[in-house]
Amino acid sequence: MPDSPPSQPPGRAVRTDRTLGSRQLAAMLPDPTAARPAYRHLAQAISTLILDGRIALHVKLPAERELATALATSRATITAVYDLLRESGYAHSRQGSGTWTDLPTGRTPSGITRLLGHQDTAIDLARAAPGMAEQTLVDALAHVAPKVAEHAHLPGYHPYGLSELRAAIAERFTQRGLATMPDQILVTSGAQHALTLVLGLLCRQGDRVMVESPSYPNALEAMRRARLRTVSVPVTDTGWDIEIVESTLRQVVPQFAYLIPDFHNPTGCLMPEEERVRVLGAAQRSGTWLIIDETLADLALDVPVPPPFASHAARGGTAQVITIGSMSKTHWAGLRIGWLRAPSRLVTELAGQRVATDMGGSVLDQLLALDLLERAQEVRPHRLEQLRHQRAVLAAALAEHLPQWKWQLPPGGLSLWVDLGEPIASALAERALDYGVRIEGGGYFAADPGILEQRLRIPYTTTPDALREAVRRLATALADGRPFSSTTRQPHWIA
Structure with a gap:
C-alpha cells in the first residue's frame, strides 16, 4: 500500500499519489557546498521552488538517505534540511509516512504575488508584455x-x-x-x-x-x-x-x-x-x-x-x-x-x-x-515602429555598456536572448534587484533543470529611457566587485 500523507485539517485538498524522485529534486537544487551552512542553503532553495510552483504542493519528498546520495552530501545535512522545512511550514511529516511539501500560513505562491503587481520602483524586465496606448x-x-x-x-x-x-x-x-x-x-x-x-x-x-x-x-x-x-x-x-x-x-x-x-x-x-x-x-x-x-x-x-x-x-x-x-x-x-x-x-x-x-x-x-x-491596420504600424525603436535602443545600450555580451537581433518578437559568456545569469539577476532591475535568468526558460545559466532574456517592451537605465544598472551590478555564487532566489512572474 502506498504511503499516505499525515492527516490534514478539514478542507485542505491533498493528493496522495505524487512522489518527487531524488534525482529529479537534486537536479533542481544548487551545489550543497556553494554556501554555508549547507542545510540552510538547500532548505531555502526547496522553499523557493515550492513558492514558485516548480515543486507542487502535497508532493512526497525523497527519503533522506536517497536525497543525500543524489546530492553527494551527508544524511545529517538532509535531516537538518527537512527539519528546517517543517519548522518554517514548507513541509509536514508523520512517523513512517514520509515528508510532504506544504505552504506556510500567510504565504502566497510567487506567480500570484507577481500578478498582483510590484510594490517597489524597480525597472521590470521580467515580463515581455507591452502596454496599450x-x-x-x-x-x-x-x-x-x-x-x-x-x-x-x-x-x-x-x-x-x-x-x-x-x-x-x-x-x-x-x-x-x-x-x-x-x-x-x-x-x-x-x-x-x-x-x-x-x-x-x-x-x-x-x-x-x-x-x-x-x-x-x-x-x-x-x-x-x-x-x-x-x-x-x-x-x-x-x-x-x-x-x-x-x-x-x-x-x-x-x-x-x-x-x-x-x-x-x-x-x-x-x-x-x-x-x-x-x-x-x-x-x-x-x-x-x-x-x-x-x-x-x-x-x-x-x-x-x-x-x-x-x-x-x-x-x-x-x-x-x-x-x-x-x-x-x-x-x-x-x-x-x-x-x-x-x-x-x-x-x-x-x-x-x-x-x-x-x-x-x-x-x-x-x-x-x-x-x-x-x-488593427490603423494601430499596428505605430506599435511595430515603436518596438523597432525600442529594440534599437536596447541593442545600442548593450553595445555601449556591456560589449562582451552577445546576441542575435531577432526579426520580430519582444526580446533579446543574450549570451553572457559565463553561467552567472541567476546570480546576476539576484544582484540586479539591489540595483533596481528585475529580470530572470535563462534557467527559468529551460525545459530541463540546470541549463541556460549563461543566458538572459531582455525584453524591449518598456520606454527607451527605462531600457537605457536598466542596461546601465546591469553593467554596474556586473562590475561591483563581488564574486558571483550559486544562489537560489524567488523567481518572478514571467510573461
Whole structure:
C-alpha cells in the first residue's frame, strides 16, 4: 500500500499519489557546498521552488538517505534540511509516512504575488508584455458602449465566444493563407487558457510531450502541473535542429508537441517554411498533435507576417494541428482574450471541457477585442515602429555598456536572448534587484533543470529611457566587485 500523507485539517485538498524522485529534486537544487551552512542553503532553495510552483504542493519528498546520495552530501545535512522545512511550514511529516511539501500560513505562491503587481520602483524586465496606448483603449471603449447595451438583455453566456469575434478571428486566418470557418475557432481567456484546455482534453498523466528548450515558462509549468513527461529539443541562436525534432517525433512518439515557430519566445527565431513542412510530415507519421503558439506572429519587425503554420498542413493532408493565439503581446495582456483554431469537432469538445470551469468570457472584453481587431491596420504600424525603436535602443545600450555580451537581433518578437559568456545569469539577476532591475535568468526558460545559466532574456517592451537605465544598472551590478555564487532566489512572474 502506498504511503499516505499525515492527516490534514478539514478542507485542505491533498493528493496522495505524487512522489518527487531524488534525482529529479537534486537536479533542481544548487551545489550543497556553494554556501554555508549547507542545510540552510538547500532548505531555502526547496522553499523557493515550492513558492514558485516548480515543486507542487502535497508532493512526497525523497527519503533522506536517497536525497543525500543524489546530492553527494551527508544524511545529517538532509535531516537538518527537512527539519528546517517543517519548522518554517514548507513541509509536514508523520512517523513512517514520509515528508510532504506544504505552504506556510500567510504565504502566497510567487506567480500570484507577481500578478498582483510590484510594490517597489524597480525597472521590470521580467515580463515581455507591452502596454496599450491610453487613447486607443478610450476610443475602443466609447465605440463598443452601444454594442454592450445591445447584449444586456441576453444571458451573456458564450462558451464558444461571441459569434462576431469568432468570425473576425477566422477571417484573419483566411487572410493569412489558411481558410478557416468560425466553427473552427474557440475564444478563450488568453493563450494560456487555450493551452490548458487542450492539455485537459487530449492528455493523460504520464503522457510524453515534446517541447522546445528554451520555451515559454508558463506553458512548461502547465505541463508539469498536468504531470506530463516532457522531452525537449533545443532552439539555439540559429534556430531549430530539424533532424533532432524529426528523430524525437519518430522515436518518442509524443502525444503532442508544443512549438513557438514565429519569433520564438525567448530566442526570437523564425522557423523557415521548409522546416515547417518537415515538422508537419514527421508529426503526421508519428500521430502527434502539434500545438502551435502564434501569440507573437503579428510582431514581425523586419520580415512579412508569416503565414499560419497549419497552412502548410492544408496542402499535405491530415496533420493534427491546433493553433493558439492571443491579444496579450500585440495589444494588452489585461484584455485576456485568446483563441484556438482546431477541427470543428474538437472545438465542440473543448467548449464542453471549458464549461466545467468557465462558462464563457466577458462580453465586454470580447467586444473590445473585436473593435481592436477591426482597427488593427490603423494601430499596428505605430506599435511595430515603436518596438523597432525600442529594440534599437536596447541593442545600442548593450553595445555601449556591456560589449562582451552577445546576441542575435531577432526579426520580430519582444526580446533579446543574450549570451553572457559565463553561467552567472541567476546570480546576476539576484544582484540586479539591489540595483533596481528585475529580470530572470535563462534557467527559468529551460525545459530541463540546470541549463541556460549563461543566458538572459531582455525584453524591449518598456520606454527607451527605462531600457537605457536598466542596461546601465546591469553593467554596474556586473562590475561591483563581488564574486558571483550559486544562489537560489524567488523567481518572478514571467510573461
